[in-house]
Structure formats: C-alpha cells, structure tokens
Amino acid sequence: MTSFQETSMRFVLACLSVTSALALGANALAQQAAPKPVANGPLTEQQAASGQFRQVDQGTSIKAGAEPHFAAARKAAGNDFPGLLLLCNQARPEALRWALPSAKVLRQGPLQEGEKPRPAKLFDNLYYLGAPNVSAYAIDTSDGIILIDTLNNGKEAEDVIAGGLRQLGLDPARIKHVIITHGHGDHYGGAAWLQKTYHPSVWMSDLDWTLSPTTLDKPYFDPAPPRDKVITDGQVLKLGQQSVTMHFTPGHTQGTVSLIFSVSDHGKPHKVALLGGTGFNFPHSPLRFAQYAATMGHFADLARKAGANVILSNHPENDLVVAKSIAITRRKAGEPNALVAGVGGVQRYFTTLNQCALAYGEQMK
Numbered sequence: 615m616t617s618f619q620e621t622s623m624r625f626v627l628a629c630l631s632v633t634s635a636l637a638l639g640a641n642a643l644a645q646q647a648a649p650k651p652v653a654n655g656p657l658t659e660q661q662a663a664s665g666q667f668r669q670v671d672q673g674t675s676i677k678a679g680a681e682p683h684f685a686a687a688r689k690a691a692g693n694d695f696p697g698l699l700l701l702c703n704q705a706r707p708e709a710l711r712w713a714l715p716s717a718k719v720l721r722q723g724p725l726q727e728g729e730k731p732r733p734a735k736l737f738d739n740l741y742y743l744g745a746p747n748v749s750a751y752a753i754d755t756s757d758g759i760i761l762i763d764t765l766n767n768g769k770e771a772e773d774v775i776a777g778g779l780r781q782l783g784l785d786p787a788r789i790k791h792v793i794i795t796h797g798h799g800d801h802y803g804g805a806a807w808l809q810k811t812y813h814p815s816v817w818m819s820d821l822d823w824t825l826s827p828t829t830l831d832k833p834y835f836d837p838a839p840p841r842d843k844v845i846t847d848g849q850v851l852k853l854g855q856q857s858v859t860m861h862f863t864p865g866h867t868q869g870t871v872s873l874i875f876s877v878s879d880h881g882k883p884h885k886v887a888l889l890g891g892t893g894f895n896f897p898h899s900p901l902r903f904a905q906y907a908a909t910m911g912h913f914a915d916l917a918r919k920a921g922a923n924v925i926l927s928n929h930p931e932n933d934l935v936v937a938k939s940i941a942i943t944r945r946k947a948g949e950p951n952a953l954v955a956g957v958g959g960v961q962r963y964f965t966t967l968n969q970c971a972l973a974y975g976e977q978m979k
C-alpha cells in the first residue's frame with residue numbers, strides 16, 4: 615500500500631466508524647439514487663442530463679445476467695475507485711451492502727466542512743483547479759496554457775480558474791486553448807467568460823457544440839460560448855512542446871471527448887488518460903449502455919497503447935483528485951505521486967466502468 619492508499623483507507627474507515635455502515639450506505643443511496651419524477655416514455659438527452667434519468671430496475675433484484683458484471687466491477691475497482699462503485703450502485707437495491715462513503719465525502723476528501731478544494735500543482739506541467747462538484751485542469755507549456763474544462767459559470771472561471779492560476783504563479787492571460795470535454799453546463803459554463811476575457815480558442819466536438827445550448831438545466835450554469843473550434847476524432851492539439859490527443863468517447867454524451875497527454879513528475883515522464891464523461895445521466899437503454907461499455911474498452915486500449923499510468927476525471931469523486939492533490943502537495947522528497955496508478959491501475963478504472971455499464975444493460979433486458 616502506498617502512503618496515499620493508507621491515508622485514504624484510514625479516511626474511509628474513519629467515515630465508517632462514525633456512522634454505521636448501513637446508515638452511510640443509505641445516505642449514499644439517497645444522495646445518488648433518489649429519482650426525480652419523470653414522465654412516461656423515453657427521456658431526452660436534456661432530461662437525462664439534468665438528473666431525471668430513470669433508475670434501472672430500482673427496487674427489484676439483480677438479474678442473473680448482471681451479477682457477474684457487478685462482481686467484475688467490484689473486483690476491478692478494489693479499494694482504489696470507490697466513486698466508480700458508487701456510480702455502479704445506482705442500479706443496485708442491495709447497494710447498502712457495499713456501504714460506501716457518499717459522493718459528497720468522496721468529492722471533498724479530507725477537507726473540513728465548508729472548506730473549498732484548493733488549486734494545486736499535480737505534476738511539473740499540470741495543475742488542478744476545482745469547484746466542489748467538478749474539476750478543471752491546466753497544462754502549462756512554453757507557449758501558453760491549455761485549459762481542460764471550465765467549471766459551472768463565469769464566476770467560477772474568474773475565481774477558481776483565473777484566481778487559482780494566479781495563486782499557483784501562472785498568468786491566466788496565457789490560456790491559449792480551452793478543451794471542453796462535453797456539452798453539459800458544468801464543463802462549458804465558464805467558457806464564455808474565459809473566451810471574452812482571454813480570447814483563447816475553444817474546442818468541443820461538433821455533436822456537443824450542438825447539444826450545449828440545450829443543456830442549461832441548472833440555475834448556476836452560464837450559457838455555452840458561441841461555436842468555435844470543432845474537434846475531430848484522434849486530433850492532436852499542439853502548443854509548445856506539449857501534445858494532447860483528443861479521442862471521441864461517446865456514451866455519457868454522444869460527443870464526449872477524452873484526452874491522452876504527457877506529464878512529468880520531478881522530470882520523470884508519465885502519461886495521463888483523462889476520461890471526458892463518466893456519469894450514467896443519459897437516456898437509459900440497453901443500446902446506450904452497450905455503446906458506453908464499448909467506448910470504455912476502446913479508450914482503455916488507446917490508454918494502454920499510449921502507456922497511460924495516470925487516470926484523471928473531470929469530477930472529483932471519480933479520481934479522488936482533491937485528496938490526492940493534498941497528498942501530492944504535502945509529500946516529502948522521494949515519495950511517489952499519489953496520482954500515478956500504474957498502467958494496470960488505469961486499466962482497472964476502465965474495466966470497472968465497462969463492467970458497470972454491461973451490468974446496467976443486463977438489468978434493462
């Protein structure tokens with residue numbers, strides 16, 4: 615076990631000790647799975663994105679075809695990805711058995727109540743800029759900054775992204791490119807302010823440029839910026855010596871884009887796979903879950919071929935980036951970077967999601 619794993623295990627155990635496992639599981643289920651009333655008939659992308667997605671077989675037993683996939687997901691996740699198991703739990707009436715910490719706990723890591731995630735340097739050239747429910751990242755290059763996602767709105771872009779970069783000693787006016795992973799408001803909401811203020815190129819897939827004006831479903835989202843650069847599958851964005859490869863990964867939305875790029879830790883090279891869309895807040899159908907599962911397999915292959923040994927998400931409960939950023943900031947000389955999961959660890963992340971999606975698909979049959 616690395617020191618981070620020990621810390622995070624102690625943290626999870628501490629959570630479990632203060633509340634009974636059953637009550638904590640119930641809390642997790644209530645926070646994650648409480649369905650809003652929905653009209654009969656298929657949901658639109660917009661209804662699903664706003665959380666009105668239908669629970670798969672809520673309140674019924676797990677089907678025989680799904681059980682092996684749930685078991686495989688649990689095995690692949692081990693103790694490393696509790697947030698992914700929480701996602702997987704949404705379909706499971708016996709979720710209580712797993713007794714996981716709530717998404718709120720996972721998002722905040724070891725922060726005190728009311729404390730905000732702090733901007734942090736994760737690698738020599740990669741910075742974390744997070745709101746409590748969603749993350750943005752900045753890649754620093756000799757020719758400027760590539761920003762990945764923009765949080766919920768212009769105020770967060772100004773305070774958390776621009777303010778955070780300044781705190782970290784970087785000038786936000788150097789942002790040259792903004793990559794938006796997909797067309798939901800928590801990822802594009804700050805883009806219009808950034809575009810107006812620093813005039814970067816803003817990149818999104820064609821499908822999600824089209825989707826984005828229709829997903830203003832939360833009062834705290836700002837509207838998407840005007841359509842700018844269109845990402846093609848496998849396109850490489852270059853700035854200075856840095857390359858970011860952008861891959862189509864349909865499932866979460868049809869135009870979700872995921873990224874592979876290089877970082878270094880005290881000069882030692884590592885490769886990041888950043889999954890652009892994770893949640894199951896899309897219209898549920900066996901076909902859509904099959905597409906999502908296939909995408910996880912496809913992106914896992916790309917990540918493996920690239921040698922990706924770091925996994926990042928744009929939601930902090932998935933990659934535990936808040937807790938890990940604190941561990942990275944506080945580590946002593948020679949201690950490993952908490953985000954380096956190894957090639958096998960990155961593959962297990964995708965296996966967990968692949969198997970969860972297959973399980974959901976089986977539940978729907």
Ligand SMILES: [Zn+2]
Pocket residue numbers: 796798866891893
């Ligand atoms: Zn989304």
